[in-house]
Amino acid sequence: MKENEIDRILADLVAGEDISAEERQILESWKEASGGISRFGREIQEIASSGAKLHGRRKSACVFEQVEQIVRKQRRVRFVRHFSVAAGIALCLGLTAYFMLFPGRQTNESVQVVATSIIPGGARAELVLPRGEVVRLDTAAKVVLTADSVTPRVISDGNTLIYDAGEKGAQVEYHTIRVPRGGEYNLQLADGTKVYLNAGSSLRYPVRFTGKRREVTLSGEGYFEVAKDSTQPFVVRAGDVDVRVLGTAFNVNAYPEKETVATTLVEGRVQVNYKTGQQVIQPGMQLVYDKQNGKVDVSVVDTEVYTSWKDGYYYFKREALENIMDVLVRWYDLTVFYQNQDLKRLEFGGRLKRYDDINYLLKKMEETRDVEFVIKGNTITVKRKTD
Template sequence: MNDNELNNLIEKYKNGTCSDDEKKSLDAYLNSFQTSNLIWNEKELGKEKLVRDEIFEKIENRLAAIDRIQHKQFSKSSYIIKIAASSVLLFVLGYFVFNLIDTKKENNVAEIKWHEKTTRIGEKSTITFLDGTKITLNADSKLKYSNMSIEGKREVYLDGEAYFEVSPNKELPFIVHSGGLSTKVLGTKFNVKAFDAENEIVVSLVEGRVTINSNSNEKTLSSKQQLTYDTKTGKEKISSFNFEEVIGWKENVLVFNNVSLEKALVKIERAYGVKFELTDESIKRLRINANFENESLWTIVKVIKSATKLEYMTISDNDTVSKIIFYRKK
């Protein structure tokens, strides 16, 4: 029975012009709602009695507005209420369920708990999610993440550097927000370096595919590709990359290929938790080529001294070296 046929039968019944066959047809249609096999989901919809009472109240209010008359209080099981209910059932239920779902969403938002993990220089940390996604957080970094997916997405916010091993899930894309970039994946392995103090964000893809958004521009990376984003100019560059040079930090491997001493010491500082100082600008521009794998701090310092012909001195705090200063011998 369509809406027009139902409305015509209801009008005939109210006017007393329904035939016996029409009454039987209307009665059968109305009873079909009561014999439905639908199961009430109390967890999602609430207590059935309270919901029924609310729906009944909305039905009465709706009828009063339609007919512009004051309705009498009828029994909830009476035939006239069944007719009235069916005539506005779609409207009332639609209105009620919409508001119920909207309320549920608000409650879900309230239930979302954000967590924050911070690492100091010389420290790394690993976070494993319930879905198997694993994030290795480099030193001097901060990761903000929630205890659940939000609006069909898994999202994290990164300041610093992290290596992501994302479990595949086509229904729940994983998004990393870092500075002016958003990196979206369905399941893959990649590294993001986005320190606030630096002028670039680097996304390096180990396997799979990722989509990167910056200033409404979208780029797609394939396996073994790297995107470098200049935060000052907004310029982007896609290139290949050296795996150990970019991601070796996870396994305490530091690789420097013709890198300025200034940049090299930033990575060493994060890895070993000791501050470095260079006494003049010319020293900062010196280039080094070296590979270090699980080496001690003092081995690295001696290699730098030998390669650059510089001298160094140390500053201690409570018998612990807190700073190393490189300078030219006079």
Template sequence: MKITPQIENLYSRYSSNEITEAELNQLLDYFNVVDRADLHALIESELFETDEQYEANTNLQKHLSNIHHVISASIDAVEKPRTARLQPALKSLLKIAATILVILSIGYLGYTYLWKQADILPGRSLATLKMSNGQEINLDTLANKSITTTYGIQITKSSGDRIVYTRVSAVADTNSYLQTITTPLGGKYKITLADGTQVVLNSGSTLTFPIGFNQAERRVSLTGEAYFEVSKDAEHPFIVSAGRERITVLGTKFNISSYPDDDFISTALLEGKVNCLDVKTNANLILHPGEAALIQNNQLSKSAVDVSNMAAWQQGFFAFENEELAVIMKRLSRWYQLNVDYTSIPEKRIYARIAMQENLATVLDMLSTTSGIKFKIEGRRVTVMK
């Protein structure tokens, strides 16, 4: 016997303690013939009306508390006079119904859904656009359409997770009009700049850029992490300012990570050639494909690396190659919006390649299988077990 709108309505009325005796008899009849999976689905439909994982535990507690309240009320009714709200016969039926639900559901909910509560969902396409006039637009809620045309540039939301800037007419000075796109923790977004440069902005990052490029240099600034495929234009160098580092390119593919809470800035080159400058020390070096620059401890250095791993996130993968566990947990914290207890993390390096669309529990299980390390999840707090 499948769930029907009538059954859902009866269960909702039962849950809120508004059900009549006749209605409760119908619900009890359903309990007698329902498949357990259908009963679980019915309970979850009432418990979890939103997709917000953090509300699950609260809703569960409220629901089980209500069942407990109904049972207590039924027991109390044995010794108390009849009330106008609930007749003794109805209270007895409520006691039966509550008992059935407790027996059939509490083990399922207490284990299965609390595990789902810990099984935090991955990040997704989320970003906010701040226009040059100060207007802010939530891009993830915006349907695919032209947002506006201003200063000769058309701004369009397309493909669900990309914003595109297209020149439609010539304007004297578009470099003065800055746009800012910010991704929250757990967010990622794609951008096509007016010169055709493709950018993928990682979680917890901000990219500021002119609405159009019509000067000698194409300048943008980055906080956080982004992958760039720069449109080739030999006469107009593309310059990225990221913290104390400045990257100058003509046309290339590279990844920059410059989070304020990291003690380093890294740049990995996949294609082309770039010049890396540490504006604090004036040290600079040239990167070739397969090399990465690192600014750390007031030093600028470069090394040969597997740069595809460093940029794998923009293709939807965590790629860890002999990576420190503390660094891995910081990357996971940004994507899954976690509070990580770094004091408990051992000095261990891990090799792993994991899809970023996996839920947190799956990711941690893979890391555990690879390393033998155990993790404890409490809400959004993750502790590495020693």
């Protein structure tokens, strides 16, 4: 069982959402093995009761900090870690179900919607071949390309494009997979490396790897699970940054419009090369390269915040509204306007299922009484909420 699987199920349960029979069985098995969660439920409810007397951002800070104290205090007990993570997700400001779980104060306010048809993204992409041909990819399993002397057999299986290893030869073709805004797609390269591509991203790669290293070029965001091969290092080129690995799992965020390139390491070890130098980072660390001034910042992070998108949800932790909306713009294919620039700096935290209705998400953010959203078509206007 994956550690964050329990976190996600508990977060859904705390948020008052329905869970499947299979998830309920997983939860019951975990409770039997862990000794139950009741006493932590009482602690969390006490926090909620005290927080109900506060308002807006002061309440969010209070609730978040108290939950964090429980996490630190109980860190030594394994099953507390699971519940603490889920509780922290479920009780921090904005995207959470705090009001659903403890309805001490209800609100009749709702997201203003005018003829909206906003839907989440889905599995769609384009495969661009060397001579400019474009093959549209969808979830129907099919053979995209048959094998020949240059190109191995390529199939699209569900939401994943898979390359056979193929025969080694002197000539190598390069393909490009393009994922539009509102899309996602996965890729298994000829060496077995798995790549998860987020909305608005593209990857250029050889149909098979030859020479001294395996090299691909990324624009946008991708999560890589690299097949180990000590004789042939794997290199991701992302603008001014090269990430060199032997076999590991990591995320690279390198959208052209952003001022930074961020590499987040989940497991293994990577060396990040940039214009002014290079650094090796360890699991749980993130290196952020500033494209404007060449400065580098390395820090320890909660990797789930930066990789949860590939597992079907977003996890925001005290994140600026502008950064959250940038993520949603690519996934839901939106246009966003801000009535006041200072609204961009409002901080939110919580967990959002990647395929949820956006109205549910925005309503949860509106419950802070700091902001409101007006939706018209695929355009969202962000306004200061007035009492």
